[in-house]
Amino acid sequence: MGREALGKCPVCNNETTITRITCEKCNTTIEGRFDLCKFCRLTPEQKLFVDVFIKCRGNIKEVEKELGVSYPTVKNKLEDVANALGHKSEEAPVEETNRKEILDKLYEGEISVDEALELLKG
Template identity: 50%
Template structure:
């Protein structure tokens, strides 16, 4: 599966999601669909957010999970 594009490769305008498709039953749903704020983050930022939530926001636990220092987590 391709990574979601955020901008048009031709004119650089923002892209919007207008169709969802089920590859199992071949159903398509068309419309204008919003995206969550988390999808605007980079892959690294998304991974950090997932870790942060899994650790219930406990910075010490995030530090351990990511094997990085406390000041790095805070920044």
């Protein structure tokens, strides 16, 4: 089994496209321009969250326990995945959502104070 296709370019962070598909059994090769599914474009962290969320059948309390994070962090991670899949929320203004997400990442130790301040400046 090969490696997982990268959904984002590691150099410029732009979305990638698959140009060749090969069958390992019969060695058939198809060349063209193939888009990745929207789930393939998630970051490894987002994929892990989706896996845990599904494993826990959407029970946020169970997701909290499994990941060892707070309720707001689970909600933010869910919002992040939903946004990455193209489902934009209309509940809160984007600025407020981003601000809360940055503060939660700071609280969880995922980013430093300096990084948080820089992100909050916009």
